[in-house]
Amino acid sequence: MSWNVFSEGRIQLKIPADGKVFYNPEMEVTRDIDVATLNALGLRDELSYIDALAASGVRGLRVAREVGLRDITLNDRSKKAFGCILENKRLNRVDAEVLNEDCRVSLLKRRYDIVDLDPFGSPSWILDAASFSVRRFLLVTATDTAPLCGSHRGGIQKYDAVGLNTEYHREVGLRILLGRVARDLMRHEKGLHPILCYAKRHFIRLIIEIEPGARKTDHVIAKMGYIIHCSGCGFREAVQDLLGAAPRRCLRCGGRLKFTGPMYLGRIFSEDIAAKAIHYLEASGFRRRSEEMKLLERLSGEMDLPFFYDHHVLCKRLGVTPSKIGYLIKELRDLGFEATGVHFSGTGFKSDAPLDLIEEVLKKGLRPSHQS
Numbered sequence: 379m380s381w382n383v384f385s386e387g388r389i390q391l392k393i394p395a396d397g398k399v400f401y402n403p404e405m406e407v408t409r410d411i412d413v414a415t416l417n418a419l420g421l422r423d424e425l426s427y428i429d430a431l432a433a434s435g436v437r438g439l440r441v442a443r444e445v446g447l448r449d450i451t452l453n454d455r456s457k458k459a460f461g462c463i464l465e466n467k468r469l470n471r472v473d474a475e476v477l478n479e480d481c482r483v484s485l486l487k488r489r490y491d492i493v494d495l496d497p498f499g500s501p502s503w504i505l506d507a508a509s510f511s512v513r514r515f516l517l518v519t520a521t522d523t524a525p526l527c528g529s530h531r532g533g534i535q536k537y538d539a540v541g542l543n544t545e546y547h548r549e550v551g552l553r554i555l556l557g558r559v560a561r562d563l564m565r566h567e568k569g570l571h572p573i574l575c576y577a578k579r580h581f582i583r584l585i586i587e588i589e590p591g592a593r594k595t596d597h598v599i600a601k602m603g604y605i606i607h608c609s610g611c612g613f614r615e616a617v618q619d620l621l622g623a624a625p626r627r628c629l630r631c632g633g634r635l636k637f638t639g640p641m642y643l644g645r646i647f648s649e650d651i652a653a654k655a656i657h658y659l660e661a662s663g664f665r666r667r668s669e670e671m672k673l674l675e676r677l678s679g680e681m682d683l684p685f686f687y688d689h690h691v692l693c694k695r696l697g698v699t700p701s702k703i704g705y706l707i708k709e710l711r712d713l714g715f716e717a718t719g720v721h722f723s724g725t726g727f728k729s730d731a732p733l734d735l736i737e738e739v740l741k742k743g744l745r746p747s748h749q750s
């Protein structure tokens with residue numbers, strides 16, 4: 379067989395040249411952040427870990443080598459991938475169990491401390507088995523941004539949730555996915571605590587800690603809800619109520635409100651772990667570390683609010699020319715409000731200032747003296 383050879387982190391990889399085993403170098407960012415986060419968590423090396431949809435085995439092999447976990451399982455249903463994982467396991471001299479079965483079978487056969495799900499598209503079909511299996515940490519990728527971010531039928535089919543196509547749809551998608559994961563875990567009497575959850579390009583990645591026990595689900599239930607949105611005037615608000623008891627008409631302009639959710643409305647990162655992961659990345663020598671550090675810095679600087687505004691969209695609605703977003707954030711802070719950028723978008727910002735006031739500030743115009 380002819381192979382292409384890659385190196386990533388501290389491992390070497392052989393991928394069949396015929397393209398029949400999946401390997402996407404672009405997703406190195408998520409694998410670097412996984413390694414940094416798992417190291418930041420200071421895990422004991424005897425914890426068990428499964429890369430349930432392993433393809434070439436790259437994720438699990440990196441966790442073995444770079445996090446130092448010793449009880450590693452790598453699984454893929456495809457025969458070609460299975461052969462590739464065996465080859466890469468040998469190449470990197472990693473001791474791991476390699477399985478060739480449906481990942482739901484692997485997850486229902488054994489409980490793992492750490493479960494990693496990195497499927498094509500939606501992870502919704504594996505969440506029940508993963509929620510049964512997982513004990514400490516769950517890592518999930520989703521690349522089906524259409525149902526998560528706005529397509530109604532797909533959102534209901536896969537996530538029992540209604541998406542909404544707005545300028546903050548990436549955050550809505552992330553929170554709908556997190557809400558779906560939370561509900562699956564709850565069925566198995568497990569709560570969750572988000573460690574680092576982020577969206578980039580076409581994918582969403584969640585790294586969450588599991589909190590076992592029916593009682594731990596109470597604080598998760600308290601963080602579930604909806605966002606109400608007015609496409610007329612741009613008003614938006616979180617409603618922390620699972621039964622959707624919320625106004626139907628916009629409190630600002632009287633227009634009809636749209637709903638999106640249910641979703642998880644709580645904080646999506648741990649500041650402490652983000653700081654440690656950034657520190658790890660800084661010292662790592664990873665080729666994309668500055669991009670990864672920037673992402674985590676932006677994420678961990680975000681204020682605790684489940685939606686954001688887009689500076690350019692607001693300016694367009696008001697017919698004013700946008701200045702630098704830093705000027706706006708500084709001005710809102712000077713006025714006594716909280717305001718931060720977001721990792722979701724370079725033109726996005728979060729603030730607890732009322733929309734009327736934000737619009738006033740934009741209409742008045744911002745000068746360089748407002749730069750943060």
Ligand SMILES: C[S@@+](CC[C@H](N)C(=O)[O-])C[C@H]1O[C@@H](n2cnc3c(N)ncnc32)[C@H](O)[C@@H]1O
Nearest residue numbers: 400431432433437454455456480481496497498
């Ligand atoms: C997106 S790839 C995984 C990428 C890999 N984790 C990485 O970081 O490069 C998804 C993999 O899931 C495998 N797969 C699809 N359905 C599966 C199932 N039911 N059980 C186990 N593996 C499955 C596919 O063969 C494919 O290799």
